Amino acid sequence: MTGPEILIETDASALAEVVADQLVSTLSALQSQGTTPSIVLTGGTIAEKIHEEVARRASDGRVDWSNVEIWWGDERYVPAGDPDRNEGQARVAFLDGVGVDETKVHPMPADDGTDLDAAAARFAAEVGTRTFDLVMLGLGPDGHVASLFPGKPTLAETERTAVAEHDSPKPPPRRITMTFPVLNRGREVWFLVSGSGKADAVARALTGSPVEQTPASGVHGSEQTLWMLDEGAASALPDELRPS
Numbered sequence: 017m018t019g020p021e022i023l024i025e026t027d028a029s030a031l032a033e034v035v036a037d038q039l040v041s042t043l044s045a046l047q048s049q050g051t052t053p054s055i056v057l058t059g060g061t062i063a064e065k066i067h068e069e070v071a072r073r074a075s076d077g078r079v080d081w082s083n084v085e086i087w088w089g090d091e092r093y094v095p096a097g098d099p100d101r102n103e104g105q106a107r108v109a110f111l112d113g114v115g116v117d118e119t120k121v122h123p124m125p126a127d128d129g130t131d132l133d134a135a136a137a138r139f140a141a142e143v144g145t146r147t148f149d150l151v152m153l154g155l156g157p158d159g160h161v162a163s164l165f166p167g168k169p170t171l172a173e174t175e176r177t178a179v180a181e182h183d184s185p186k187p188p189p190r191r192i193t194m195t196f197p198v199l200n201r202g203r204e205v206w207f208l209v210s211g212s213g214k215a216d217a218v219a220r221a222l223t224g225s226p227v228e229q230t231p232a233s234g235v236h237g238s239e240q241t242l243w244m245l246d247e248g249a250a251s252a253l254p255d256e257l258r259p260s
């Protein structure tokens with residue numbers, strides 16, 4: 017496992033285009049090797065821009081979207097169809113337009129009245145021992161990734177692949193999240209971060225801040241970790257970490 021690689025683009029639009037291009041290239045290359053790629057999507061605003069850029073590239077035919085396994089790193093535990101769901105946002109932004117195979121799309125459970133912990137356990141069983149070719153993660157200003165938040169007991173989870181978060185500091189409060197053990201099964205992990213509001217969290221994560229304070233510090237790809245930033249998100253990086 018090599019150290020994190022950092023890419024810096026001028027702004028959110030440029031970042032979204034670069035990430036979408038790299039996602040298409042990565043998936044196309046895996047499929048040309050005969051692999052059915054498995055990717056983990058994230059929620060959030062830069063993710064939304066990226067998804068829209070992916071939709072714009074669908075007509076180039078480089079990716080057979082019916083042959084991609086699609087997962088999410090976290091989900092808000094709200095009823096199906098609620099606009100807060102990461103799954104619904106991704107479907108509207110690109111999934112519904114690229115010809116996915118629904119048997120390969122693995123949304124986390126929606127709130128159907130089932131107990132949250134039971135729903136998380138059901139999803140954890142679906143993940144099982146799977147590994148992923150690519151895990152994409154947004155970053156909160158507090159350094160959270162997925163729905164793994166500073167100071168929470170979920171950061172210490174070493175067995176279960178997904179757990180419930182009952183009291184997210186980022187609304188809505190009830191969520192399901194993949195845990196460090198499974199996020200770190202990603203061959204590649206891409207952190208997708210835009211805006212000066214995230215700059216301190218980016219700098220903390222890349223300069224060894226403890227996981228308890230900056231959960232992003234706890235996630236590394238088994239082969240590669242890529243920080244894909246815009247200038248705002250990179251603005252607190254020590255000079256020595258900025259790509260030359």
Ligand SMILES: O=C(O)[C@H](O)[C@@H](O)[C@H](O)[C@H](O)COP(=O)(O)O
Nearest residue numbers: 059060061062154155156161162
């Ligand atoms: O469900 C969620 O809220 C996301 O998965 C979360 O982890 C998000 O990626 C970060 O909070 C960044 O979100 P923004 O890009 O909107 O700041």
